[in-house]
Structures are given as structure tokens and as C-alpha cells.
Amino acid sequence: MSGPAIDASVLLAIILKEPGWQQFEDRIETGIASAVNIGEVMSRLTDLGGPETRLTALLSEAKLTVIPHDLEQALEAGRLRALTRHAGLSLGDRACLALALVRGVPVLTADRAWAALAEPIGVEVELVS
Numbered sequence: 001m002s003g004p005a006i007d008a009s010v011l012l013a014i015i016l017k018e019p020g021w022q023q024f025e026d027r028i029e030t031g032i033a034s035a036v037n038i039g040e041v042m043s044r045l046t047d048l049g050g051p052e053t054r055l056t057a058l059l060s061e062a063k064l065t066v067i068p069h070d071l072e073q074a075l076e077a078g079r080l081r082a083l084t085r086h087a088g089l090s091l092g093d094r095a096c097l098a099l100a101l102v103r104g105v106p107v108l109t110a111d112r113a114w115a116a117l118a119e120p121i122g123v124e125v126e127l128v129s
Contacts, residue, residue, distance in 0.1 A: 002030065002103065003027070003028075003029070003030030003031040003105065004030075004032075004105055004106045004108040004126060005034070005096050005099045005100035005105055006028050007096045007107060007114075008041045009111050010024050010027075010028065010108055011033070011041045011055070011058065012045075013110055014028070015041070015045070015058060016051075020128070024108065027128070028062050028064045031065070031108065032065045032066075032103065032105070033065070033067065033096075033099075034067055034096055034099045035066055035067065036092050036096075037092055038055070039092070040090070042055055067099060067103075069099075073095065073098045073099055076097075076098035076101055077094040077095050077097070080094045080098060080121065081094065083117065083120050084117060087114075087116070089113075089117075097121060100123045101122065101123055106123065106125065106126050107125050107126065108126045108128060109128070110128050111127075112127060115127055
């Protein structure tokens with residue numbers, strides 16, 4: 001079994017050196033990330049006019065496995081819309097959750113809103129602070 005599905009919030013925290021980023025740097029070593037979330041991170045870095053090369057460096061240094069977003073995950077992400085609409089989750093958020101559901105792994109995120117969604121969705125959510 002692989003490690004947790006890594007949310008974009010975790011990758012951004014590491015790249016941008018947000019407070020506490022060191023606590024999850026090691027956690028991504030065995031993790032998986034949806035290619036959708038990698039696109040989400042790159043989009044955010046582009047918006048910041050910033051360190052796009054830090055994402056590519058992180059991906060080459062870490063043992064994080066990037067998983068293509070396939071039909072099964074796409075359908076699951078669509079189904080999750082009804083359960084997550086009230087929390088305002090993006091397609092990228094739902095892609096991460098769908099990957100976790102399909103692969104049977106927990107999700108690692110810094111997004112506190114996901115904790116309340118864990119039970120209704122049926123996925124384990126690990127929050128990092």
C-alpha cells in the first residue's frame with residue numbers, strides 16, 4: 001500500500017515554507033498526488049508570480065508519486081460534489097479525495113474543513129497544522 005494522498009495545501013506549505021512546513025516534508029516521501037493537484041499547485045505558484053522551479057525540484061527530490069487522473073477518479077470526484085458543495089471544495093480538492101478513495105489510502109491536508117467531511121465521504125483525513 002502506498003502512503004497518503006497529498007493535498008495541494010501540503011505541497012504549497014512546503015514550497016512556500018509556511019509555518020510548520022517541516023512537519024510534513026517527510027510525509028510526502030511515501031505519498032501519492034493526483035496530477036490534478038500538481039496542476040493546482042503550479043497554478044497557484046503562477047498566480048504568485050513565483051517559485052515554479054521549486055515545485056519541479058520538490059517533485060524530483062521527493063519520492064512522491066504523481067498519479068494520472070483517470071476515468072474512475074474523475075467519476076468519483078464528480079460524485080463527491082454533492083457531499084462537498086456546502087464546504088466549497090474545488091475540483092482539485094475532490095480529485096485528491098477521489099484518489100484516496102480509489103486507492104484506499106488516507107488524505108494528508110492542511111485544510112481544516114476536510115475533517116468534517118471524512119465520515120460522510122468515507123475517507124480518513126489527516127490534518128497537519
